[in-house]
Every structure is written in structure tokens, then in C-alpha cells.
Amino acid sequence: MLNHNRPRPEPGEASAPGSLWLTNAHVVDVRTGDLRRDRNVEITGGRVARITAEAPAPGERTVDLGGRYLVPGLISVHTHLSVLYPFSDADDDEDSATTVLRAAARARDALNAGVTTVRTLGEQNRADLMLRAAAAEGWAPAPRIVGAGLAVSTTGGHGKGGLSVFADGHDAFLRAARAELDAGADHIKIFITGGIAHLGETFNSSQTSPEEMRAAVRAAREHGTYVVAHAGGSGAIREALACGVRGFEHGYDLDGETIAQMARHRAFLTPTLTVTRCPDWMRAHDFTEWQIELAMEVGPRHLDSIRRAVAQGLNTTGDPEAPGITIVTGTDYPPGEPMDGTVTQVREMQFLTDAGLSPLQSLQAATVNAARLVMLDHEIGLVEEGYVADLIAVGSDPTSDIAALHDIPLVVQGGRVVRDDLPAAPTGGQQ
Structure with missing residues (x-):
């Protein structure tokens, strides 16, 4: 385990918003390269709570990825x-x-x-x-x-x-x-x-x-x-x-x-x-x-x-x-x-x-x-339920070409959006 002589809260996690949904995502499993297409990812308390085909309830805070690929930070x-x-x-x-x-x-x-x-x-x-x-x-x-x-x-x-x-x-x-x-x-x-x-x-x-x-x-x-x-x-x-x-x-x-x-x-x-x-x-x-x-x-x-x-x-x-x-x-x-x-x-x-x-x-x-x-594989490095929501979105599949990472319009750390260069949500969307 890591040295814990002092408190080490995850950046952003302690004050992360109650719930955030990343919608219309292709979720990449970096262990295998498999894709979970057309998924919605619920983030609660700074962690991935659900990866689902179900739509978020009306009024939930959402970021529409528009079919982009979601990979770990x-x-x-x-x-x-x-x-x-x-x-x-x-x-x-x-x-x-x-x-x-x-x-x-x-x-x-x-x-x-x-x-x-x-x-x-x-x-x-x-x-x-x-x-x-x-x-x-x-x-x-x-x-x-x-x-x-x-x-x-x-x-x-x-x-x-x-x-x-x-x-x-x-x-x-x-x-x-x-x-x-x-x-x-x-x-x-x-x-x-x-x-x-x-x-x-x-x-x-x-x-x-x-x-x-x-x-x-x-x-x-x-x-x-x-x-x-x-x-x-x-x-x-x-x-x-x-x-x-x-x-x-x-x-x-x-x-x-x-x-x-x-x-x-x-x-x-x-x-x-x-x-x-x-x-x-x-x-x-x-x-x-x-x-x-x-x-x-x-x-x-x-x-x-x-x-x-x-x-x-x-x-x-x-x-x-x-x-x-x-x-x-x-x-x-x-x-x-x-x-x-x-x-x-x-x-x-x-x-x-x-x-x-x-x-x-x-x-x-x-x-x-x-x-x-770095002995944090139980916390980071995967887009999985229970893991810290350190995530990036890219426009094409990086398991086919690393050049997909040249453009990273969305960065989430500990459940908080720290960069959002995505196009504006359609009328009626929650941002």
C-alpha cells in the first residue's frame, strides 16, 4: 500500500457533484479493447456508479458525448x-x-x-x-x-x-x-x-x-x-x-x-x-x-x-x-x-x-x-463501476490508432469536468 502518513483525498472527489451522466458514449475496456457501444455512464460521488443502456431520468445533469469513445484518464x-x-x-x-x-x-x-x-x-x-x-x-x-x-x-x-x-x-x-x-x-x-x-x-x-x-x-x-x-x-x-x-x-x-x-x-x-x-x-x-x-x-x-x-x-x-x-x-x-x-x-x-x-x-x-x-489499480486505470471517474473522451477508437488522442475535448477527474470543449448540447439538453 502507499505511504499514508497524511490524508490523501482524491482530487475533486470530496466535492464532486452528486450525479453526472455522460451519455451517448462508446466505453472502451482497455484490458481487451472491447467496446460497450451506445452507453450512458452515471457518476456519483466522484466514481463511476453505472454503465448502462438506460437513459438518465429527466432533470439529471448530462454531458452528451455524441458517440465519442470514453477511456480512462x-x-x-x-x-x-x-x-x-x-x-x-x-x-x-x-x-x-x-x-x-x-x-x-x-x-x-x-x-x-x-x-x-x-x-x-x-x-x-x-x-x-x-x-x-x-x-x-x-x-x-x-x-x-x-x-x-x-x-x-x-x-x-x-x-x-x-x-x-x-x-x-x-x-x-x-x-x-x-x-x-x-x-x-x-x-x-x-x-x-x-x-x-x-x-x-x-x-x-x-x-x-x-x-x-x-x-x-x-x-x-x-x-x-x-x-x-x-x-x-x-x-x-x-x-x-x-x-x-x-x-x-x-x-x-x-x-x-x-x-x-x-x-x-x-x-x-x-x-x-x-x-x-x-x-x-x-x-x-x-x-x-x-x-x-x-x-x-x-x-x-x-x-x-x-x-x-x-x-x-x-x-x-x-x-x-x-x-x-x-x-x-x-x-x-x-x-x-x-x-x-x-x-x-x-x-x-x-x-x-x-x-x-x-x-x-x-x-x-x-x-x-x-x-x-503506482499501486492504484483498484481505483484508477479502467472505466468500470466503482472506479474513480478519471475519464477522457475522444472522437475515434484509440485502440486502433493512438492519434485519436490528439484531440481530447473532455477531461473528467474524480467526477468533476475539468475540460469541456464539446459542442453545445442540443436544445433541451442538460449541461
């Missing part, structure tokens, strides 16, 4: 809402108010883009935990935040720019991880290799010892949660699997043996293909040319790595207890950022189809699979 499991671009070590000393305001603006954009839940993986000044509290009070619109607070890294390791606390050795790592959990973190993020954002490091270089990894895992398990690792290369991932690390970010260079071990351990993989495939976005955000060149140089290797993971290790059974890798969707960048005619979250989902996922599997990576990773 999207989940991004790798984001940094507060990070400054381009990356800089000078970001460490920024005041917390500035950091939280920047994170809040990006969170609002993500929510409007249909991302109703985010997992953060290292935020300056623990901005994610502060923003989560503000959203719970109704002060700031934001996706549901499953937060890490500060990540934990080693001295001189990846994760600079205010994202991390630095510790060395078993005991220091244990203290650092426990401190984040005590501050309200839901999971622990560690950096175990270098990356592609800083000079003087490579993504295949191990930066964290097995003793340090085991310390982080121990702290997480004490609180009923897990450790996720920034990991570029295979050697460090194999060490981390043996230490009990549950999830891995990036996977720039996965070999066959590592993929097999990840499958045996039922590991989660967040490819973040966006970070090595978006030169125009990087230039628009003032990344240096060497940063762009390095990312693009790694790009083909990165894509081949994820293609191998999909071909050789993917869990395709639908059974979470079966061996296999579960792929989930995360962008690294804020998920509501404009990119290539859509937003980063949807662009990443399209990149996953380039790596071999079907559109349905890509949709699963951003809904039901991601919900399981």
Missing part, C-alpha cells in the same frame, strides 16, 4: 514537473515558491491534456509533495500526484539540478530514503547509472553500489512501497534486480540476458523514448547543441533496445503474476508540453507503437498497467 509515470530547461547544476538554490508555481503551471497543462495522474521522480524542493497538498485543498488544479519528493543519488552522480539528495554508502542511503518517505513520498527514486544530460558521464556507467540499492529497497519495503531506478545500461539493471528494485526508467541499452532477467522478476519498464527523439522540442527549450546531439546519437540504440524488450520479454498475457516485462508510459518531460502537433504524453504513446506495441498495448501502458505500477 491517462497516467504518466515518469515526469519532473518542476525541472528547469535546459538542465543546469545552478538550479539547486531556487526558492521553493518559484519551484512550486512552475510545477503547478505544468500540472494544470497536463490535466487539461487528459493526464489525470502523474508519478513524479525527483522534484526540486519537493515541489510535487507541496503541490499534492495544495491540490487536495482545492487551491490548484493538478493531476493526482504520486510523488517521490527528492530522488536519491550518489555524490557526483546523475540527478543534479536540485532533483536529488546525495548520499554514499548503505547507512547514508538508508537515512536519505527514509527521510523522503517521512516527508510524504509514495516511492523511492534512485539513480544507478549516468545519463545523457550531463558532460562527464555515460549511461552505461554504474554509479550506485548493491549495498546502497539494498538500503533504498529496505526503506521502501518498511513503508509498503517500492524503488524505481534511473538506469541506462544492462549491468546496473541486473544488479538492481537482484537487490529488489521494481521499476526501471529509460533502458537505453538492454541486452538479451537483462531482458530475460527483467521478465523473470516481472519488472516494470518506462522507456521514455521521447528524450532521444525530440530535437525540435529540445531546441525550443534552449538545450545546448551537445545535449541535443548526444540524445539523438543515442536515439537509434534506445529504440532498438526497447524493440528487443518488447519482442523478447513483454508480458502479453494480461496476468500480472505471469513472467514478463510490463511497459508503462512516461515522458521524463512534463506530459502536457506541446510536441509535434500533440503533447508529450501522447507522443510517447505513439513512439511506443514504433517500438512494437500495438495501439491497445500503448493505451494499456498509459492506463491499466500504469495504475498497477
Whole structure:
């Protein structure tokens, strides 16, 4: 279970209206791709109460979807809402108010883009935990935040720019991880290799010892949660699997043996293909040319790595207890950022189809699979009776083409409509 040192109301749920009907919807079951056509969805108390062919009673509050497809709100499991671009070590000393305001603006954009839940993986000044509290009070619109607070890294390791606390050795790592959990973190993020954002490091270089990894895992398990690792290369991932690390970010260079071990351990993989495939976005955000060149140089290797993971290790059974890798969707960048005619979250989902996922599997990576990773699969990730009403509507079937998500005219979070760009209801309709 998640760390519950403080109250965690669902965004919008406590004050959700008594009843809302979404009518004339094709409801997508993201587990199978099956459609329940021409259905009406009743939302009560922030949750889906009924999915039915029956019409709502006269006078009920309704939103007519006009035959659009209703799918779960999207989940991004790798984001940094507060990070400054381009990356800089000078970001460490920024005041917390500035950091939280920047994170809040990006969170609002993500929510409007249909991302109703985010997992953060290292935020300056623990901005994610502060923003989560503000959203719970109704002060700031934001996706549901499953937060890490500060990540934990080693001295001189990846994760600079205010994202991390630095510790060395078993005991220091244990203290650092426990401190984040005590501050309200839901999971622990560690950096175990270098990356592609800083000079003087490579993504295949191990930066964290097995003793340090085991310390982080121990702290997480004490609180009923897990450790996720920034990991570029295979050697460090194999060490981390043996230490009990549950999830891995990036996977720039996965070999066959590592993929097999990840499958045996039922590991989660967040490819973040966006970070090595978006030169125009990087230039628009003032990344240096060497940063762009390095990312693009790694790009083909990165894509081949994820293609191998999909071909050789993917869990395709639908059974979470079966061996296999579960792929989930995360962008690294804020998920509501404009990119290539859509937003980063949807662009990443399209990149996953380039790596071999079907559109349905890509949709699963951003809904039901991601919900399981963040341990909220009993609450979110499906359009089902009893689940929190985090929902989006699109004009065509996203299980056939992820491009359907380029236009999301309706976003519902916790039973509250947070975006409605649908055409006006016909005369006599209730809106």
C-alpha cells in the first residue's frame, strides 16, 4: 500500500457533484479493447456508479458525448514537473515558491491534456509533495500526484539540478530514503547509472553500489512501497534486480540476458523514448547543441533496445503474476508540453507503437498497467463501476490508432469536468 502518513483525498472527489451522466458514449475496456457501444455512464460521488443502456431520468445533469469513445484518464509515470530547461547544476538554490508555481503551471497543462495522474521522480524542493497538498485543498488544479519528493543519488552522480539528495554508502542511503518517505513520498527514486544530460558521464556507467540499492529497497519495503531506478545500461539493471528494485526508467541499452532477467522478476519498464527523439522540442527549450546531439546519437540504440524488450520479454498475457516485462508510459518531460502537433504524453504513446506495441498495448501502458505500477489499480486505470471517474473522451477508437488522442475535448477527474470543449448540447439538453 502507499505511504499514508497524511490524508490523501482524491482530487475533486470530496466535492464532486452528486450525479453526472455522460451519455451517448462508446466505453472502451482497455484490458481487451472491447467496446460497450451506445452507453450512458452515471457518476456519483466522484466514481463511476453505472454503465448502462438506460437513459438518465429527466432533470439529471448530462454531458452528451455524441458517440465519442470514453477511456480512462491517462497516467504518466515518469515526469519532473518542476525541472528547469535546459538542465543546469545552478538550479539547486531556487526558492521553493518559484519551484512550486512552475510545477503547478505544468500540472494544470497536463490535466487539461487528459493526464489525470502523474508519478513524479525527483522534484526540486519537493515541489510535487507541496503541490499534492495544495491540490487536495482545492487551491490548484493538478493531476493526482504520486510523488517521490527528492530522488536519491550518489555524490557526483546523475540527478543534479536540485532533483536529488546525495548520499554514499548503505547507512547514508538508508537515512536519505527514509527521510523522503517521512516527508510524504509514495516511492523511492534512485539513480544507478549516468545519463545523457550531463558532460562527464555515460549511461552505461554504474554509479550506485548493491549495498546502497539494498538500503533504498529496505526503506521502501518498511513503508509498503517500492524503488524505481534511473538506469541506462544492462549491468546496473541486473544488479538492481537482484537487490529488489521494481521499476526501471529509460533502458537505453538492454541486452538479451537483462531482458530475460527483467521478465523473470516481472519488472516494470518506462522507456521514455521521447528524450532521444525530440530535437525540435529540445531546441525550443534552449538545450545546448551537445545535449541535443548526444540524445539523438543515442536515439537509434534506445529504440532498438526497447524493440528487443518488447519482442523478447513483454508480458502479453494480461496476468500480472505471469513472467514478463510490463511497459508503462512516461515522458521524463512534463506530459502536457506541446510536441509535434500533440503533447508529450501522447507522443510517447505513439513512439511506443514504433517500438512494437500495438495501439491497445500503448493505451494499456498509459492506463491499466500504469495504475498497477503506482499501486492504484483498484481505483484508477479502467472505466468500470466503482472506479474513480478519471475519464477522457475522444472522437475515434484509440485502440486502433493512438492519434485519436490528439484531440481530447473532455477531461473528467474524480467526477468533476475539468475540460469541456464539446459542442453545445442540443436544445433541451442538460449541461
